[in-house]
Amino acid sequence: MSDSLAHLTKPVPRYTSYPTAPHFHAGIDQRTYEAWLAELAPDARVSLYLHLPFCDRLCWFCGCHTKQINRYAPVTQYLEALKAEIVRIAGIVGNRPVTAIHWGGGSPSLLAADDIAQVTALLRSVFNVTPSAEFSVELDPSDMEDAKFDAWAAAGLTRASIGVQDFDPKVQVAINRLQSFEQTKVVxxxxxSRGVGSVNIDMLYGLPHQTIEGAASTARQVVSLRPDRVALFGYAHVPWIKKHQTMIEEASLPDSQARFAQANAAADVLRAAGYVSIGFDHFALPHDSMAKSAVDGTLQRNFQGYTVDEHDALIGLGASAIGRLPQGYIQNVVATGDYQRRALSGEGTVAKGIALTDDDRLRGYAIERLMCDFQVDFNALRQRFGGAAEPVICEAVAMAMEDQNGHITMRPGVMEVTAAGRPFVRSYAARFDAYLAQDTARYSKAV
Ligand SMILES: C[S@@+](CC[C@H](N)C(=O)[O-])C[C@H]1O[C@@H](n2cnc3c(N)ncnc32)[C@H](O)[C@@H]1O
Ligand code: SF4
Known part of the structure; x- marks a missing residue:
């Protein structure tokens, strides 16, 4: 990798929000959150994110908010608290339409069939879930059995998101995640066969002992299952935050150049199989709504990564869950014990958040459009933000003038990241980030 590219692989945020989560603070509390919710327009479209912070295995690479458990009792206790939060928040949201529900984790695939049915019935009884609402869940294949497949299908699931990562046995041993192709195909x-219309598969590159051919071979196996969407994430190695990642030997990790080659090799297989590239880490078959939204400029980015779910408010439910309202971001307390106590005592579960300033909205918009469309349209910025947009436009022009890698082009009124520059889009987005100067040590590699 040349020197002019090397600086583009420095650690930067993934920009699933702006300002990013490290800037959330305790000044935003439950009372602020509930006041913000009450101010939502009567017809505001609401998307629900429910977090289950448990797994029955611990993969060494995992960067999610989760804890390994070996019995079901902690899930049962947690669900009591989650139901209390659901009822409380629904009481404020009232009749506003819920257009999407997403279960993430951890592993919501741990949920027993009865609990899937019960929590879904509760959601549908206290929220105004629209008949066409999207309903998706993240599934670890090792948890799944017939009764759960039936329960998710009966609950109205529209998309199953299945974690694969890599099928190479040597990689799987190094990440403590043994999962065969056959086990994945069963899911x-x-x-x-139960009518769930859409399937997503998660893959990773940059894993210990992963090779270019291994990443391509996993991609070939994945496309043989014909998922509607594929997410190809770069492994974020942050052992100073996630202690179990110290189980991964640093010497077994590919360098930036190898990561880049692995990502390209897998992407080539996906494209050759008819998948369209979306953003910097997603792929979809052309019929899929994500492929369509990438074309018409309605793709969005939130804590789940790229999404087509157009909503006015994202409500996070459960420990560590993050919400986004027009006024700002809110995050629930992370520790499950604390979460449960606060949900059940009625104290409220919000730990922190941030109220958006006009400058945050402007920069957040420019970052989101760059990450989703690979371009910043100066007229769109001026229309939304008036004269306040000029510093961001100047920054975009400066970036284009400094570019020596063929990564950025200018057409009248538009700064665009080229195909060659796309893998580095996080680093270009970072140029609009007014908070970043403070510290980059906490983030993972950009590629
Ligand atoms: C909550 S997990 C998936 C659901 C389920 N627990 C499973 O493992 O199949 C969501 C996805 O995040 C991705 N992920 C987890 N840790 C990561 C890390 N350190 N860097 C990049 N992606 C990661 C993985 O691709 C994983 O499938
Ligand atoms: S990758 Fe999935 S199964 Fe593995 S520890 Fe993380 S959340 Fe749990």
């Missing part, structure tokens, strides 16, 4: 087939 894809089971969901499809």
């Amino acid at each position: 894809v087939d089971a969901m499809r």
Whole structure:
């Protein structure tokens, strides 16, 4: 990798929000959150994110908010608290339409069939879930069995998101995640045969002992299952935050150049199989709504990564869950014990957040459009933000003038990241980040 590219692989945020989560503070509390919710327009479209912070295995690479458990009792206790939060928040949201529900984790695939049915019934009884609402869940294939497939399908699931990562046995041993192709295929087939219309598969590059051919080979196996969407994430190695990642030997990790080659090799296989590239880490078959939204400029980015779910408010439910309202971001307390106590005592579960300033909205918009469309349209910025947009436009022009890598082009009124520059889009987005100067040590590699 040349020197002019090397600085583009420095650690930067993934920009699933702006300002990013490290800037949230305790000044935003439950009372602020509930006042913000009450101010939502009567017809505001609401998207729900529910977090289950448990797994029955611990993969060494995992960067999610989760804890390993070996019995079901902690899930049962947690669900009591989650139901209390659902009822409380629904009481404020009232009749506003819920257009999407997403279960993430951790592993919501741990949920027992009865609990899937019960929590879904509660959601549908206290929220105004629209008949066409999207309903998705993240599934670890090792948890799945027939009763759960039936329960998710009966609950109205529209998309199953299945974690694969990599099929190479040597990689799987190094990440403590043994999962065969056959085990994965059972889940894809089971969901499809029960009428779940859409399947997503998560893959990773940059894993210990992963090779270019290994990443390509996993991609070939993945496309043989014909998922509607594929997420190809770069492994974020942050052992100073996630202690279990110290189980991964640093010497077994590919360098930036190898990571880049692995990502390209997997992407080539996906494209050759008919998948369209979306953003910097997603792929979809052309019929899929994500492929369509990438074309018409309505793709969005939130804590789940890229999404097509157009909403006015994202409500996070559960420990560590993050919400986004027009006024700002809110995050629930992370520790499950604390979360449960606060949800059940009625104290409220919000730990922190941030109220958006006009400058945050402007920069957040420019970053989101760059990450989603690979371009910043100066007229769109001026229309939304007036004269306040000029410093961001100047920054975009400066970036284009400084570029020596063929990564950025200018057409009248538009700064665009080229195909060659796309893998580095996080680093270009970082130029609009007014908070970043403070510290970059906490983030993972950009590529
Ligand atoms: C909550 S997990 C997936 C659901 C389920 N627990 C599973 O493992 O199949 C969501 C996805 O995040 C991605 N992920 C987890 N840790 C990561 C890390 N350190 N860097 C990049 N992606 C990561 C993985 O691709 C994973 O499938
Ligand atoms: S990758 Fe999934 S199964 Fe593995 S520890 Fe993380 S959340 Fe749990």
